[in-house]
Amino acid sequence: MTPEPISPAGTDAPLTAPPPGCPAHGVGVGGLRRLYGPGAENLEALYEELRAEHGPVAPALLHDDVPIWVVLGHSENMQLLRSPSHYSRDTRLWTPMLDGAVRPDHPLMPHLAWQPLCCYAEGDEHLRLRGAVGGAISTIDHRGIRRHINRATQHLVNKFCERGEADLVSQFAERLPMMVMCEILGMPEEYNDRLVAAARDLPKGTETAIESNAYIMDVLTRLTVRRRAALEDDFTSHLINHPAGLNDEEVSQHLRLILIVAYESTANLLANVLRVVLTDPRFRAQLNGGQMTVPQAVEQSMWDEPPFSTVLGYFAKQDAELGGQRIRKGDGLLMGIAPGNVDPRVRPDTKANMQGNRSHLAFSGGPHECPGQDIGRAIADVGVDALLTRLPDAELAIDEDELEWQESISNRHLVTLPVQFAPKSQQDVMAPPAHRTPSQRSSDWQISSPPPQAAAPEPSVPAPAPTPEPIRQPAGLFQRLLRWWRGD
Template identity: 40%
Template sequence: MTTPAAEAAASAGAGASSGDGAEPRAGGCPVAGRMAATPIFGEQLDGDMMPRLYERLRAEHGPVAPVAVAPGIEAWLVLGHRELVRLSREEQDFSHDPRRWRQLREGRVPEDSPILPMVGWRPALLFADGQQHRRMRAAVSDALSRINGHELRRGVRALSERLITEFADRKEADLVSDYARKLPLMVITGLLGLDEPTGRELVKAIAGLVVANADSADASKRMGSILLALIEEKRRRPGNDVTSALLHHPARLTDEEVLHNLVVMFVAGNQTTVNWIATTLRILLCDPAFRSSLSGGHLSVDDALDLVLWRFPPTQNFPARYATRDLRFGGQEVRAGDMLILGLAAANADPDILPEDGTPVVGNRSHLAFGAGPHTCPAQDPARLITRTAVDTIRHRLPDLELAVPEAELAWIKSPWSKGLAALPVRFTEPQLPRGPQAPRS
């Protein structure tokens, strides 16, 4: 049981290596032998370049386009906002269960394919339909609803100030590695009910998974061992934490179900929050109008965060749904067992649902950054609170923050799934550090 869970963790966080580095081009794999598919992976595509590819695919194919998500792996990328909403809501036509995937059932997926850890079935809400999904969703939602928002805000602010204090003397930092990547992990380990030393070990294991190198297998085993030990401890001695709430919920999740749902919540939720924090800080640094609107009170922090979710959703594409029958969808002939990818970033940019100038309306939360339908992300409220507090804290503690390199030189993660910066180098001169004792450790 440990190894599959740990592999699930590796895939959910770093899941998609860029494959064989093939340059994106038309004429890749045929989707079910019908149409040339365009790769959406490879060294030539990073988070900054992908939007242009989505618009080319939309122009060539309409709201549903044939793509390859890894070498030899064919899928449909859903680019249209209306089509993606339908895909997310109509479970009778589009299942979450990867055991329906025809290409896998027919043995046409290489054993070492980078997509397998992303979409392999596990007993978690992300891979279930109907009653089974509702059962696990109820447990996860109830566990998350028990989080005290006031306490979480105070804790995030204290941890944010602690991280800022650690690099303040240098007058420079990488806000991805020094701040955005560390903060959500520290917060989430506390929410799971881990003590600080064990939390640090889990953070190290996650870091080992994300790099996706030869040491990742050992890192995944460490993560699985830590979470299994946590589950056993919380069975014996429950506390006021998410793990205990899952274990003792009336839905009666098994230890295996708790483990896999923790992996999904922890790893997938963490990377999304990292990207949301880093992207918001990037826009504040690079977009004077955005910064002025926020500083002048014309935009609330929540309005600003939603504009980021519209324009730069932290997750670009999300796997997957599987057609339960042959049907015509978005102008394409989709067959039973075909894989469909949720093109969250492309759907948010669908010109059919945006104003004529293409600018999202302030206060409009009909974006699809968190999905739609019964599988809408259950952790979006705590993720928003963490992101809002992280952004607000650094704005006030580092008021003269500026980018340390030209914006064009910023490096992006190369992944078909994630819209994330690899680094965000900044400099500042007058940090406004908190007075009194150092912020408490989580």
């Protein structure tokens, strides 16, 4: 059964356009623009063309010419996210899925196949699963994790600092998030090159994605079995022990969801922030001059280059109107994070500084807002801060126009970020972060990460024992800051 074409006019009249399947025009059934293949090499530009043609909500086509609405407006995306009575994430409601237009071998099936996870659930089941995930997240010791992020950064930098050159994507941005997530989940011994490669490969829908998924699930299933037999004080144990009573399959599947989403988004975020620092003199000058801290730089990056471009998808539970378009029951909608962040009604000047403004769409919103966003921010804040402290003279080793990206509907990530710097000696990973004297700050980085806000005492992940110190004399402000960083 052929899916009914979407009409941007909100009528049942079919659209006229070049012949279906014409790659030269990047259009398909009903004359709708494709979000893949020839004509869609630059999705950022394509989204702006759709905005100009149709407004804040535009009709388009996914792979195999499956119709989808693209939500381009900031307020329309927020309306989508905050209207669970109208829009669901349950793909079983999607008309093309029901009538067979989305085949089992559809390239986006890894994103579309329904699973018993909190991100697809609704009502009481969503509250049960989301409550378990949120409860486990609330037990994370944020101060301890920040210390671990710093030490993991020092460990990674030690591997290349003496050479005076590095690729900050493959040697840093793709590794730090996995090291941290393995620590949080309670499986630091599982961190290795294969796990990093599998996590990077899984979301891409490649020929090896099934094999990568099997490897990751084997790791997480074994972890679940171990913790079920003997609970410890880590995220996995708290997820298992939550009153919601998740079974082993639910636990391992949610571990995979958290691991992959946290890893992919944070790896992209790290690479994006570092690229801007290395290529944008204005951005770098603000950090150098103290007008911007690393956390503010991270938030700016989430406006300009969010780790995920879109979220696929949301599905209409009933007929509705959104952004002037008639949405039918069973229609699918693509949440447009990147295009929503540059909505001219919200950001008439996309070069304007967005410091202090966290209303970007990078972490979604509504019932399915990312529950682990503070961990992602911490990895980026501490990781970038510690890296630039170690390598204040790092410079891009190639011309900016030689940088390459891999782009898909879900995200756009940097392939490599080669840098060069004066060779540095290795550093004790257990030592507190080095801080320069005022005389050095005129030419080096001036970066800082604010301490976390006070919170009620919660169960925590045990931190490594601190290095023994001599008896302290009355401390000044600098010494007190060092003690706060080290968790003393």
